Amino acid sequence: xxxxxRLTNPLSDMFxxxxxxxxxxxxxxxxxxxxxxxxxxxxxxxxxxxFSIDEFSxxxxxxxxxxxxxxxxxxxxxxxxLRTTLMAxxxxxxxxxxxxxxxxxxxRYAKGRMKAFFYLAVMLPLWSSYLVKxxxxxxxxxxxxxxTWAVDGIGASxxxxxxxxxxxxxxxxLSVSYIGTFLVFLYVxxxxxxxxxxxxxxxxxxxxxxASDDLGASRGQTLRHVILPLAMPGMIAGSIFTFSLxxxxxxxxxxxxxxxNFIGQAVYAHQGTAGNIPLAAAFAVVPIVIxxxxxxxxxxxxxxxxL
Numbered sequence: 001x002x003x004x005x006r007l008t009n010p011l012s013d014m015f016x017x018x019x020x021x022x023x024x025x026x027x028x029x030x031x032x033x034x035x036x037x038x039x040x041x042x043x044x045x046x047x048x049x050x051f052s053i054d055e056f057s058x059x060x061x062x063x064x065x066x067x068x069x070x071x072x073x074x075x076x077x078x079x080x081x082l083r084t085t086l087m088a089x090x091x092x093x094x095x096x097x098x099x100x101x102x103x104x105x106x107x108r109y110a111k112g113r114m115k116a117f118f119y120l121a122v123m124l125p126l127w128s129s130y131l132v133k134x135x136x137x138x139x140x141x142x143x144x145x146x147x148t149w150a151v152d153g154i155g156a157s158x159x160x161x162x163x164x165x166x167x168x169x170x171x172x173x174l175s176v177s178y179i180g181t182f183l184v185f186l187y188v189x190x191x192x193x194x195x196x197x198x199x200x201x202x203x204x205x206x207x208x209x210x211a212s213d214d215l216g217a218s219r220g221q222t223l224r225h226v227i228l229p230l231a232m233p234g235m236i237a238g239s240i241f242t243f244s245l246x247x248x249x250x251x252x253x254x255x256x257x258x259x260x261n262f263i264g265q266a267v268y269a270h271q272g273t274a275g276n277i278p279l280a281a282a283f284a285v286v287p288i289v290i291x292x293x294x295x296x297x298x299x300x301x302x303x304x305x306x307l
Contacts, residue, residue: 049281060278068278081286084263088246091185092239095193103194107201122191134255137184141174171258181257185246193238200234236298243294247287263287
């Protein structure tokens with residue numbers, strides 16, 4: 001007991017005199033984990049993307065080249081990148097449009113139990129299993145699913161068939177179309193847009209709204225010139241989640257949608273069945289580059305203040 005006490009006293013004195021030493025010891029394990037596991041894996045991924053596959057032997061050629069990135073410009077690969085980016089952009093825009101009135105009501109009008117109900121309603125879907133939700137939507141959107149049954153019940157089956165007959169985005173049913181994929185993405189990631197937007201709207205000073213009203217501005221003018229500019233950081237913060245999560249998702253396009261691949265599916269196919277790890281790494285770098293540019297733009301707009 002005495003020996004332990006004699007040992008801990010000098011250590012305590014040293015840490016008290018040198019707080020930076022204690023801080024370094026506390027931060028060393030998580031920083032080491034971050035540097036080796038997270039940043040190290042990304043560095044290995046980036047390194048693999050500069051290699052190429054020998055077309056005759058199928059083996060990896062460990063010579064630095066941009067040939068693999070050039071393969072991304074082939075029509076089939078370029079379509080995958082474009083398809084995924086457009087889907088992520090569409091989901092982000094739709095999430096912002098739907099989330100804004102919900103977040104505005106929660107920030108300005110919901111009080112007490114109603115605000116508690118709001119948080120519960122937004123967060124509750126996040127508590128259930130991701131796979132369960134996706135498979136449930138697969139059944140809901142199927143040709144014999146509840147959504148088709150409801151549309152038939154209100155006599156709108158002709159409108160649904162017309163929607164499904166549209167080129168590219170249509171299909172035999174919602175569960176095997178881009179429309180269905182879009183709906184599932186929108187449902188799964190919508191809470192990530194609502195919460196930061198609601199936090200941003202709560203920061204809008206009420207006296208600015210009163211001043212706008214005193215100066216004779218209409219509600220539409222107040223919305224356009226006061227509320228939206230001040231809520232924009234929260235909207236951009238939410239879009240970081242919705243855009244990036246859609247961009248890198250693999251499961252939803254695999255379960256719901258057409259047979260055309262997204263970036264996540266292309267990465268899986270090339271590193272798994274095809275064995276083309278350099279091309280899989282190049283595909284994986286694409287979302288990193290896109291999100292790097294997007295985060296830089298979002299930082300300039302002050303979006304990180306709303307996270």
